[in-house]
Amino acid sequence: MAVASSRFSALDGLRGVAALVVVVHHCLLVSPLMAAGYYGGDVGDNPVRLALMYTPLHLVWGGAEAVVVFFVLSGFVLSRAIRSRSFDWFSYFPSRVLRLYVPVVGAIVFGFVVLMMPHVNATSSPWLQRDSSDYDLGTVLQDLTLVGGTSGVVSPLWTLRWEVIFSLLLPVAAYAVRVIPAWLLGVLCVGLSTLGAAQDVAAMQYLPIFGVGVALEGEWDRISRTVDRMTRRAGGFVWTGILVLAVTMLSMHWLLLAPLGHAAAVALSQGPIVVGAALLVIMATHFGPLQRLLTWRPIAWLGGISFSLYLIHEPLVLMMAGASHAARWTVLTAVPLALIVAWVFWLVVERPAHHLSRTVRARATWKAAAPAQAASDSAAEEAARSEQDRTPIHA
Template structure:
């Protein structure tokens, strides 16, 4: 069954990523003063950075539910999935090259985020960005996540075969712990691929989770939101205390930092799990995220994710990294994403479905 509310959640996550990059553009304007406390700005930045992790969890959930359907065949699935990902990526790379030719990325003074982007596409950069799995060039930085999407897509059957033998909560727990360990030691492979396992575990336990959440809502007054808020506040309050205790116990700052990074990853991944479950099962949020505006965002989310960065950079280089430029460029990102979805992503999606001969449908863009 299609999970419409999760399509809307994916759309919101894409917007969060775009707004996070818009914030980085504004760092190039030394005169800009944030209208909210700095702590909220930093918190918003952290949420933007974790939105991609939510994409990984959702992909694990959606593709596992796809693999559980009768008639699933790995060969047609993999071919269609690669077409679904690589055609829009190739078009996004071409779009980025065009924007770089029209608005050269030369000169500095536009802020640390814009200034650190490569000035030109080399042949090796194009090859890296079109193949993805060996790493990306940085000319179109959102592609970094697509390399992990491709790897997971190819390994989907392995994930499903191995993890279905364990209780669903074991898969979720193993994914969270392994990913946090990868973050602590600085291993991208160990950090990102286990995130998909979290979604795989959620897919295996989806129906039982729905029943458990329904019982929880009947017992806990105010639904899950109250318990989630209390737990989040308690965790936030304990982190500085725990860091201080570890330092006083004689742990070196590098060890404490690694533990803090791991703990932050655990908290962020558990938050992704909670958000997915609440949006997936809470009746109010289901209706909200299944409403036309959110479903529209879900439809263009992959396109928006792919093309927003070159639009933001080109606009800032043309008119300066000032609030008005950023506001206009955000609207332009939405407009370009709509065109990109209709011209590139939509046809690629239909082609991928045709390659599966219409047997299985994918739950929206991943």
């Protein structure tokens, strides 16, 4: 039981690292050359910039790849929560909506206040060419609904749209994994996501990524047995190979971009990126050194505030970009500031939302379930039921 608990705690750490990568991603986009390269232009001939753009080092600031990891994690953890005998659909929907929307409302209010403060864009980065004064009441209301699309003023909210939609479609995913072999469901979802990326159909590109997480959970026992058997025979060689494969797959878009161009890189890399994210989840829960790193106290703390960090960091990056003239200064100022503000946001907004969600779930379950069934819930099942609370994103 302790080993299993440690394994899944490592996923919180993985989520925290992915959230920090997104913060660094936006900080580096303050640089005109890095932003130009990201949008398909020229990064110049500086070897450091070239390495950060077109090699696996890109994963240090690979925001898009981090989002794929978020989506796979959400699909995995939510589908795992369904396994608990104490899971209840009647209570799931209101508690899940509260868990997601209350922090989102707080983040939108925070973003509105910060973006309305006077600031000057100190660089010519195309990422900074936005008019935050357009964040009026109508735009704010658009962001609050999420499912109809977001304004892009606070850009991380776009992922919450798909998070909410998948959360509402979770019964469909639960049914699919019952009638379709999990491995086949995973293959189909990777294929659909690849097709969606090639055709630029957002719903087809992003929603199947959650399905890969569902399929991963469906095959989890078999995967665990296989990995344990392989590591007993070959040990570190297996994990070295999986690590190289995962990093290569996650970097695929940037490895292909220069030789093939944007359209081909998008079409050919989507599938490998999704598979690479799934491999990373397997590594986080089975590879001892990585598992220990991700459960190390500072990383665990980062995982605890990851949702808050993801939601509130971008307005702070924009604010600090206005006070600096180079991306390196934005990284040095915005990252610590975002960590501090995210911790406060977690205390003031996210933790109360978590408690509210749990209260609503408990009351809704009590009304829907027979008293004898409610009395039979064990402590272990209560822990499993709380999985959906600890994993608000992806994001």
